Amino acid sequence: MGLLQSTSKVVLxxxxxxxxxxxxxxxxxxxxxxxxxxxxxxxxxxxxxxxGVLAVIYTGWEPFE
Structure with missing residues (x-):
């Protein structure tokens, strides 16, 4: 799990x-x-x-990898 995914779960x-x-x-x-x-x-x-957070979590988007 990348940084964006873990941050998204906290923001959620x-x-x-x-x-x-x-x-x-x-x-x-x-x-x-x-x-x-x-x-x-x-x-x-x-x-x-x-x-936005739900979209990031659903798609699994990781722009920083």
Whole structure:
């Protein structure tokens, strides 16, 4: 397992942690407030990195070998 694959697995675990925390926070926030908007907008980078990490793990891409 290369450096990118092991790093991707760590980032995947961090992304899952962020998603769990965001889901719990969205249940406790009132829609229309600034905190709710900030939590909703923070879903974008988390889901993009999650998609990228899953693509790297699925394809087994190793650019540094």
């Amino acid at each position: 675990k961090i992304d899952i942690l962020f998603l769990v925390l965001l889901v719990f926070s969205l249940y406790n926030l009132d829609p229309g407030t600034g905190s709710y908007v900030a939590a909703t907008l923070s879903l974008l980078p988390v889901t993009l990195t999650l998609a």
